[in-house]
Amino acid sequence: MGNASQGANRAVSEAASASRSPAVRMLARAGFVFIGLVHILIGVIALQLVQGRGGEADQSGAIGTLASKPGGGILLWAGAVACGALALWMFSEAFYGARSETESKKKVKEAATAVGKAVVFGFLAFTFAVFAAGGSKNSSQSASDFTAKLMGAPAGVVFVIVVGLAIVGAGVFYAYRGVSRKFMKDLQDPGSARTAVEWLGTVGYAAKGVVLAAVGVLIVVAAATADPSKSSGLDGGLKALGSQPYGVFLLAAIAAGLICYGVYSMARARYGRF
Structure with missing residues (x-):
């Protein structure tokens, strides 16, 4: 042994x-x-x-x-x-x-x-x-199907709510990481690109945090209403934000933020600590 x-x-x-x-x-x-x-x-x-x-x-x-x-x-x-x-x-x-x-x-x-x-x-x-x-594959449908399977298990509803709250927590963490700029610890010194990378990361992490929180809320709502279709993943989270009052402006801002996160990720390929 x-x-x-x-x-x-x-x-x-x-x-x-x-x-x-x-x-x-x-x-x-x-x-x-x-x-x-x-x-x-x-x-x-x-x-x-x-x-x-x-x-x-x-x-x-x-x-x-x-x-x-x-x-x-x-x-x-x-x-x-x-x-x-x-x-x-x-x-x-x-x-x-x-x-x-x-x-x-x-x-x-x-x-x-x-x-x-x-x-x-x-x-x-x-x-x-x-x-x-x-x-x-359709991510929204996959998310709904997976949520339905979890809710059908013993204590599944409670577990789904816990998962949803955990994703909301992850969203809050992402937003905090962006605002506090703690993500810079993952990078080597970008030199002259530092200011641009900091702003891209700050806006990008904050936007991704908002989206993750929206996804988590939808999962909790799906469990609370016994309607797995409400758990529609990232696509559903973005569309839910867009359906809010002044949602067009909010969705546009989040979209721009996600693009910033994408550019930051590419910068991380260059300056990341490996």
Whole structure:
């Protein structure tokens, strides 16, 4: 039993080491470029909604837009690989962070955050791969279906409410991170580009925080009203914001903010700490 445990630990350690190779580091940086591109496209689609045009303002809509362009398939496979590498890098960050000071609550929190990011980036890589392989998916419908399955489980409604509140909390955290400019800790000194990067990140993080909070609220409402269709993901969150009084102006501001977040993500590919 002891040898098996040691062997498993060694295998995990070797996998973590491999995920920090120069090649993976380079691909991980490219992952932020694709994340930026997705957010820019989501912002553009949201601006189309402001103009009264249709569209799916979420990851699926953005990636579907890329898929429809000449050479889109190659670009999507590149996005899948790059985002997958970024997910691996974040898992390695969690692994080494947890091992360096397991007694430190700060290190454990940072490791948990890295795992959460790795899951998000891994899901994005999967979405890229689905579209690259010729498939497609509707994120809003997927969110509603997943919420319905959770609500059908024992204590599922309570769990869905907890998930919704957690996403609202994540939105508040993103907004705080933007306003406080704590995101600059993720970067090396951008030099002469510092002011531009700070403003892009501040506006971008705040906009993404508002959108995440809206998504979380919709999930809570879906659970409270026993109507899973109200949980409609990012696209639903943006359209809900647009339906509010003066929502056209709010949606336009959020769309511009998401574009700023996308440009910041591309800057992070250049200046990020790896």
